[in-house]
Amino acid sequence: MMTETVADRTTCWTISTKLSFRFAFILILSFVILKNNGAFPLFSLATKPILAATYQFVPWFSEHILHYHYDFKIVTNGSGDTSFDWVSLLIIVLIAAVGAIIWSIIDRKRTSYNDGYYWLTVIVRYYIAFMFINYGLIKMMHGQMPAPTLHRLMEPLGEFSPMGLAWTYFGFSKGYSFFVGLVEFLSILLLFRKTMVLGALITLATAINVMAVNYFFDVPVKMLSTALFLFAVFLLLPYLRAMYLLFFKGEAAKLVAARVPIFNSRNRRMIRDISKGILLILFGTMQFISYQASSRLLKQYMKKSPLHGIYRIDHSRAESESIPTSWRSIIFEFEGTATVRDTDYLPARESIALDTAKRTVSLNHVTFDYTRIDNGDIVLRHTQDDAIEEIWLRKVDPDKMELNKQGFRWIQEYPNNR
Incomplete structure (x- = not known):
């Protein structure tokens, strides 16, 4: 595939495209804030007041609006598919729908959101990459799905839960666990614009596999894995026609380079590069600290x-x-x-x-x-x-x-x- 120059930044968007963007922007940003799962360094500190308010509002909304009752003490825990999670996702969708309508009325004269779309893709790229890198590293150290214990070896197959069977299958082979983790780690390609499409394709295949395991082996991370899959699809939307021409028609195709906001000021470009460097350093540092902590916990738990x-x-x-x-x-x-x-x-x-x-x-x-x-x-x-x-x-x-x-x-x- 060849790379085309940056597309014309004056192109006007259709009404449906602008409405879809506004909905997607609110939905994705809200999901990233509330379902972060530690992806962004120090992000939990900034979102702590929002999460605290959510812990109060979601049970109220569930009880008084949906008339749906569950154990309101349960929030997101080892399961990412709790009643709290699904109700909060419904709230996010409703907020995105209402917010998109209000936004469309207030900002109806705007012709496009090229810069906003770019920054939204940046958020999605980093969210997917940080999430998969985190999961990939712990698989590479054989920590997420460890080798079958003696107890597992003496357990009849009929006593296994579907999730326990999947965990034992992955954990049996240290080499396979490392390979799966390495593929997830390749989402690091999403952190760079020039390799973003390749990273999104690899991530899409990885997310499909993770999502299938979660769905068919009853692993309670269905919501997050589905979101990662849809986010990867979102990144590839501008390239669907090019991939269709290449893979299905056998014709030459070009990848349109991502629309990058123009930084006229040298200082602004420097701030952008320094901010990215700091973020990556923070993420790398936190991963190292997390790796050390996980190693200690595994040694203690598996003593x-x-x-x-x-x-x-x-x-x-x-x-x-x-x-x-x-x-x-x-x-x-x-x-x-x-x-x-x-x-x-x-x-x-x-x-x-x-x-x-x-x-x-x-x-x-x-x-x-x-x-x-x-x-x-x-x-x-x-x-x-x-x-x-x-x-x-x-x-x-x-x-x-x-x-x-x-x-x-x-x-x-x-x-x-x-």
């Missing part, structure tokens, strides 16, 4: 138990009084808890107290002395009525499980679809 492993409880040696005979396996994954599965393979979470210095572990309200055997087995001993009760925990090697023992192979004589 393994000193007894880390999957163990089969051996009831064949003697009848146990301290541990129910219905217990069949126990998983020591992270500190403070263990997961037990019974004869029906039903899971139960057990709180434990582990003292590595005294080599004791409290389980089922009983304190045992424990000894680790060379082969990985653990022997629990408990003295009761002058008798020593001994329970053996047989170590299960997770690397011998079908999911883990199958590595990458260039040559496969037969498929291994189990």
Whole structure:
């Protein structure tokens, strides 16, 4: 594709184009302010009063105007598709519609919004790029969808939620997680005008995939992923004819360069460049800080138990009084808890107290002395009525499980679809 010179800035817009722009401008700007998700550096500080007012107004609007009741204490949390989010989106759409009509009446003599459109695309470009870079980096560090835990490995497929299944699928392969994150990181191309179209095309494909996963695996980020998809489409609207001619007609096509506001003053151009530099530096700094914080949290959250492993409880040696005979396996994954599965393979979470210095572990309200055997087995001993009760925990090697023992192979004589 070739690039054409900047289009004529005196072109008059049609009434429908101006009305659409006014609606889109209010809608997109409101969405970016209220659904920022930490995309812009320090933006949450500036929008804090607006968000505080929204937390009050949305429940009132829901109750008195829509007559829709939900737990009004719930706002945007781990789910981005809460009742609060959907009601607030409806309010944004209504405000954009009413605002566009009022704007059209007040400013009906204006012939075009070339400069306003340019700055709106800048906001959209940076919003998409910052959002996807943030998600991309955490995927590249294998943090958003981590590798399957021991608990996951022992969980039957029927116990998985759709989202849990998707997270396990992505998390199984560190390489795939890195690749997906890298593709999302390529949205950095949106930060530069000359690579904006390429960045928007890559982002569009990425957003479609993310949106499909969120829709079909019930991941509660449907609203945001749909918005990112629509924002990418918005950036590509001026180039649809050129792409149609190139991809569908096989004809030569030109990309019209973005209309850039004319900065006659050298100082204004300097201010623009410095402002962009500061914004990118702030974003990069915050990403680095966030990366460090996420790494610390992951290490803390994923801190393994000193007894880390999957163990089969051996009831064949003697009848146990301290541990129910219905217990069949126990998983020591992270500190403070263990997961037990019974004869029906039903899971139960057990709180434990582990003292590595005294080599004791409290389980089922009983304190045992424990000894680790060379082969990985653990022997629990408990003295009761002058008798020593001994329970053996047989170590299960997770690397011998079908999911883990199958590595990458260039040559496969037969498929291994189990």
